[in-house]
Amino acid sequence: MSKKIKVMLGAICCLALAQPAFAQQRALPAGALFLSGYQATCGPVETVVSPIHDIAESWGSWIFISPRLFLLPRAQQLFWYTHECAHHIFGPSETVADCWAVRQGKIQGWLDPGELKHLLEIVRGLPGDAAHAGGQVRAESLRRCYNE
Numbered sequence: 001m002s003k004k005i006k007v008m009l010g011a012i013c014c015l016a017l018a019q020p021a022f023a024q025q026r027a028l029p030a031g032a033l034f035l036s037g038y039q040a041t042c043g044p045v046e047t048v049v050s051p052i053h054d055i056a057e058s059w060g061s062w063i064f065i066s067p068r069l070f071l072l073p074r075a076q077q078l079f080w081y082t083h084e085c086a087h088h089i090f091g092p093s094e095t096v097a098d099c100w101a102v103r104q105g106k107i108q109g110w111l112d113p114g115e116l117k118h119l120l121e122i123v124r125g126l127p128g129d130a131a132h133a134g135g136q137v138r139a140e141s142l143r144r145c146y147n148e
Contacts, residue, residue: 024050025048025049025050026048026049026050027046027047027062028046028047028048028049029046030042030043030044030045030046030047032047033047033065035069035070035074035077035078035081036074036077036078037074038074038078038110040078040081040082042063042081042084042085042088042089043085043088043089045061045062045063045085046062046063047062047063047064047065047081048062048064048065049065049066049067050064050066051066051067052064052065053066054066055068055069055072055080056069056080056081056083056084057084058084058088061088063081063084063085063088064084065080065084069081073115073118074110075105075110075112075115075116075118075119076115076118076119076122078105078110078111079101079102079105079111079119080101082100082101082105083097083098083100083101084097085101086098086100086101094131094132094133094138095133095141098138098141098145099141099142099145102116102119102142102145103145103146103148105146106146111146116142116143116146119142120139120142120143123135123139123142124136124138124139126138
């Protein structure tokens with residue numbers, strides 16, 4: 001069995017075992033969230049693991065993440081969390097949050113060109129809405145920010 005398959009099975013098993021804890025919201029104090037072994041922090045902002053519709057959202061003074069986030073590849077977990085953290089720092093602009101998240105990923109080393117390619121493939125398929133540009137436009141913006 002390949003290492004990648006073992007890691008994915010381990011993540012699925014751990015998530016399955018922890019599923020009852022995710023049935024309700026679970027608040028984590030600032031600094032207590034680990035995503036793929038990486039301590040994900042956003043200053044004093046607490047994280048709530050909750051079965052929300054989206055993969056991650058910022059509400060009030062918290063970052064809410066879906067248990068589904070833990071099933072994504074490491075770079076995508078960190079991108080979506082960092083994107084939500086950016087809203088706490090810079091405000092509601094989705095473009096600013098996207099740009100800051102990819103730049104942080106590049107600086108911190110968890111978003112290399114290969115991982116960026118995978119992220120852009122996902123983003124291209126996302127529909128736009130009142131706050132978010134359509135997937136193609138959003139992906140191009142992310143690529144530009146990464147390359148700046």
